[in-house]
Amino acid sequence: METFRETYVKELKSKDLDPAVRKALESLRNHWSGLLIFVDHPKIPMDNNLSERKLREPCLGRKNYYGCASRWSGDLTAALFTIFQSAILNHIHPKKFLQAYLQACAQNQGNPPENISAFLPWNLLEEQKSRWRYPDGVP
Numbered sequence: 001m002e003t004f005r006e007t008y009v010k011e012l013k014s015k016d017l018d019p020a021v022r023k024a025l026e027s028l029r030n031h032w033s034g035l036l037i038f039v040d041h042p043k044i045p046m047d048n049n050l051s052e053r054k055l056r057e058p059c060l061g062r063k064n065y066y067g068c069a070s071r072w073s074g075d076l077t078a079a080l081f082t083i084f085q086s087a088i089l090n091h092i093h094p095k096k097f098l099q100a101y102l103q104a105c106a107q108n109q110g111n112p113p114e115n116i117s118a119f120l121p122w123n124l125l126e127e128q129k130s131r132w133r134y135p136d137g138v139p
Contacts, residue, residue, distance in 0.1 A: 005032065054085055088134070090121035096132040097121075 011017065012025050028035070038044045058081050084094040097119075104113040117123055124132070 057081075086121055087132075091134050092121050092124070092129065092132045093134050100128075100132065 008025050008028055012022070012029065017025075038046045058078070061077070083098075087094045087097045101113075101119055104119070105111065108114065113119065
C-alpha cells in the first residue's frame with residue numbers, strides 16, 4: 001500500500017496533470033485513512049455491496065408505488081422496508097417480529113406499546129431473539 005501511496009503522491013506533484021485526474025488523486029489523498037479502514041478493522045467490509053443489494057428491491061418497487069399517487073403509501077412503505085431490513089440485519093425474522101409487535105398493539109387497545117424501545121432489535125431479550133430468529137443459512 002505504501003508503494004501505491006508513494007505513486008499517487010508523486011503524480012500529484014506533476015505540473016501538467018489533467019484537472020480530473022488531479023481531483024481524483026486529491027480526493028484519494030484526503031480520504032486515504034477512511035479508504036483503508038477495513039485493513040485495521042476486518043469486520044468493516046471493503047465495499048458496500050450489501051447496502052447496494054438491500055436498496056435494489058425498494059428501488060425496483062418504487063416504480064410500482066408511483067402508481068398509487070399517495071404520499072402516505074410511499075412513506076409507509078419506506079418505514080416498513082427500514083424496519084424489515086433492520087430486523088434481517090439483526091437475524092430477526094421480520095414476519096415473527098411484526099406479528100409480535102402488532103399483538104402488543106392489539107393488547108394496548110390498538111395503540112403502540114408503552115415501551116416501544118423493547119422492540120428495537122438491539123434491545124430484545126435473548127428469549128425473544130431465539131423465538132424470532134431467522135433459520136440458519138438465511139440472512
